[in-house]
Amino acid sequence: MDCLIIYCHPYDKSFNHAVLENVGNNLRQNNKDYKLIDLYKDGFVPIYDLEEMRLFHTGQTHDPLVKKYLSWLKETPEVIFITPFWWNGIPGMLKGFIDKVMKEGQGLSHTVTKTGIHGELTNVKHTYVFTTSTSPTFYLKLFLGNGIKKIFVNKTLKQLGMQDRHWYNFGGVSTSSVGRRKKYLDKIAKMNL
Secondary structure, three states, rough: EEEEEEEEOOOOOOOHHHHHHHHHHHHHHOOOEEEEEHHHHOOOOOOHHHHHHHHHHHOOOOOOHHHHHHHHHHOOOOEEEEEEHHHEEOOOHHHHHHHHHOOOOOOOOOEOOOOOOEEEOOOEEEEEEEEEEEOOHHHHHHOOOOOHHHHHHHHHHOOOOOOOEEEEEEOOOOOOHHHHHHHHHHHHHHHOO
16 A cells, blocks of 8 residues: 545535545556545544543554554555544544544554653655635634644644645635636646655
8 A cells, every 4th residue: 555545524525525536536647556544434433432441551442443544554654634624623533533543552653651652653754634624724824823734733643653744725615716626626636645
């Protein structure tokens, strides 16, 4: 596998889904083999139940999707996230993915040391995060604290060991024109993913 896509949107007519299709086309045109985690379609349950919580510090899980997702993450050199940016953060489904799939322990996603978290996913050499937002991108960056870049991309993903992290946002999605959307999708088609 050359790439793992982690997709987080429930509606297959959304602009996020169009981004997913274009990313997939880009990868196929570049002869890259990829796997897709479609959190909603897979029926991923993003919350801990009592048994999952009991297993947390052992690095184990009873959720077969968690096992599959983590094994794919440990195999891939590239990860692409495609998600909306809702209420100044990632959706609860994606947050739950991070919470449940990122398991503490040697050979899992991270270990804990006296000085903090050490990421074990250093096999991920390239990381891309594609988001859409109702607010314009400049507004997210200048007036809302740039949370996706500062926290999710440059803290969470970095702590997990993911390298060469890039964030691309399509802001103002609710009021965007068809022409502007097409231009963005054309840009994705030409990217070197």
